Amino acid sequence: MIIIENLLSKDEVAQFRAQLAHVPFVDGKGTAMGMAAGVKNNGQADAQHEQVKQLANALLAKLGNHPQVVSGALPHRIFPPCFNRYSESQTYGYHVDAAIMRIPSTPDVLRSDMSMTVFLSELNEYEGGELVIQTGFGEQHIKCEAGSAVLYPSSSLHKVTPVTQGERIAAITWMQSMVSDQQMRENLYQLDQSIQSLINSDSASREQLDQLHHIYHNLIRKFAVV
Known part of the structure; x- marks a missing residue:
């Protein structure tokens, strides 16, 4: 589970919110698959x-170029982002995202390896509405500043708790990774973040960094499927 702070600037969030205020929203149940439809109660932008x-395309371009998204997900395909809205009393009970998703208006399918929520509402705009993800370390409760995001395995059971006041607006998407093995993906992320930290701190020689890059890219070469 990776928290990505300031994925969108405050100005970008404001632009998304201003445009979302003028688009039609439909019942979110219409986009849920299988058992998820029975526990989904929200609105979704048409x-x-x-x-x-x-x-969706604007956010997709942002995700595809963000270094932490690339490092954490190693995305091969990204589902066009969806925008959802939770008003008071609305919620989405525990569910797991569909393993295979058809990309709209194409014959292509995507295997959901990673899920992402991009928060578009400020923390003081709503109460409740936490994203809760079940992990091996117990339930993780996530509620981020507007413009920040959380990236997590699509295989995780997760839910959105009821909004008790205000309105929660967010974007969600799913990614098929070039590296399907979750543990290897986590290892590659940690290795890449360590390399970036060493580069930024000037605490490693060029020769040492070259050796680490050599290991990192050879692991991707071995495990990536494109």
């Missing part, structure tokens, strides 16, 4: 609306 498509 993915067929032209302005929503533009917003």
Whole structure:
């Protein structure tokens, strides 16, 4: 589970929010699959609306170029982001994301390896609405500043607790990684973050960094499927 702070600037969040205020929202149950439909109670921006498509593409471009997203997910494919809204009393009970998703308006499918929530509401705009993810270390409760995001394995059981006041707006998406093995993906992320830390601190020689890069890229070469 990776928290990505300031994925979007405050100005970018404001632009997304301003445009989302003028697009149609539909019942979120219509996009849920299988058992998830029975526990989903929220609104979702109409993915067929032209302005929503533009917003999804703008966020998609941001994700594809963000170094921490690339490092954490090693994305091969990214599902067009969806925008959801939870008003008072709305919630999404425990569920697991579908393993295979069809990318809209294409014949292509995506294996969901990583899920992401990008928070678009400020913390003081709503109460409740926590993203809760079950992990090997127990339930993790996540509620981030607007513009920040959380990236986590799609295989995790997770839920959104009821909003008790205000309104929670977020974007969600799913990624198929070039490295399907979750443990290897985590190891590669930790290795890459260690390399970046050494580069930023000037505490390693060029020769040492070259050796670490050699290991990192050869591991990707061995385990990535493209």
